[in-house]
Amino acid sequence: MFRLMPGSPLAAYIDPNFTPEQQAELMARFGLDQPLWRQYLIYLGNLLQGDLGESFFYRQPVAERVLALLPNTLILTFSSLILAYVFGVLAGAYLAWKRGSVVEQICVPLVLTTRAMPEFWLGMLLLAVFSFGMGWFPAGGTRPPGAEYDSLWALYSSADFWWHMTLPVMTLAIYSQGLPLLLMRSNMMDVMREDFVTMARIKGLSTFSVVIRHAARNALLPVMTSFAIAVGYQIQGNVVVETVFSWPGLGRELVRAVSTADYPLAQGAFLMIAVVVILMNLVADLLYAALDPRVTHE
Incomplete structure (x- = not known):
């Protein structure tokens, strides 16, 4: 194509x-x-034969270019998803416990709104407010202009790298937290009607023990398996966010390769994204079987 x-x-x-x-x-x-x-x-x-060709633009093997950018994309993806899922699980469990309250009536439409926002629009909004407006965060890239690091580890462990990553991570996390939150809330409402939860209440256990130790643990299974699938979809979504924030990852490189008709590089970046999506779907299947032995078969 x-x-x-x-x-x-x-x-x-x-x-x-x-x-x-x-x-x-x-x-x-x-x-x-x-x-x-x-x-x-x-x-x-x-x-x-493992040959992805040579980039027309960079005049270097595509495999080298793609593998050099893959860590940036993976760090951005996992950082945002971990933040989104930790918040989503906790908030979803709380909203299920407070079902019918004013808090739930306000938060659920708000979550749906953030989920409906286009990622590029949300990223541009955060840039306009916190970068161009208030000047709190850098507008793009992974390091200040002219900064040099001895190794990738020195770059990834530096405060500059994580400071530059704050707005892209917040953009993806705000967009992504809706799925685990609503999924956890729905599962929790089903679990809260189970007999073992009623028994825990009759025993006089604390609210924390009933919600977290009994209900939440049993509602987590679909949420945890959705995390693996979300990694694949998030990497696809990074194409837009990386472009908005000039983040040197696979998504931004794919856009650049398409605009310059760099066929080998575009094919290599797209192939790598597809491989990650397929692998994470496989991980989701294996994770589901590991967490719930009932779905395994001989």
């Missing part, structure tokens, strides 16, 4: 002084003079 777009895929390679013969030779070097079906077969053959 990337190769059906208009534009010259070798704009970064072809010099204006190249003759038509030299341009044709360069197109043949990358196999772009072949029919589309043959280009696809060539791509599959190279992929089976």
Whole structure:
């Protein structure tokens, strides 16, 4: 599909002084003079050998570029999801306990509103208020201009990295917390009607013990399995958020590759995102079987 777009895929390679013969030779070097079906077969053959091709724009192997950006995307994804799910589970359990109260009547529509907000719009709103308006947070990137670090570990463990990541994480967390919150609330309301919860109340156990130790533990199963699936979907959503915040991850690189018709890099980034989505769906299935032995079979 990337190769059906208009534009010259070798704009970064072809010099204006190249003759038509030299341009044709360069197109043949990358196999772009072949029919589309043959280009696809060539791509599959190279992929089976672990070769994702060479980026037209960066002039380096796609695998190196993709693997260098993957940690940034994973850190952003897991940080935001952990924050969203911790808040969502606790708030969902509380709203289920306070069912029918004024607090629930206010919070549920508010949660639905945050879930309905487009991620790019929410990110631009946070940028306008907390970065451009108040100047509390940087507008993008992972480090201050000119800052150098000896290693990736030095960068990831620095305060600058986490300070730059605050707004992107908050954007994704605010958008993502609606799913675990509503799921936990729904599960809790079902569990609260079970006989073992009624028995715990009759025994005179504290409210904390009834809600957390008995009801919440049994309502967590679908929420925990949804976390693995959410990782895959979150990485897809990062395409927009990383672009808004100039975050150097797979999503932003995919957008850049598409805009510059860098076919190998676009294919490599898209493939990596697809692999992560499929793996996290597999993890969700395995996690569900591990948490609930009743779903396993011989």
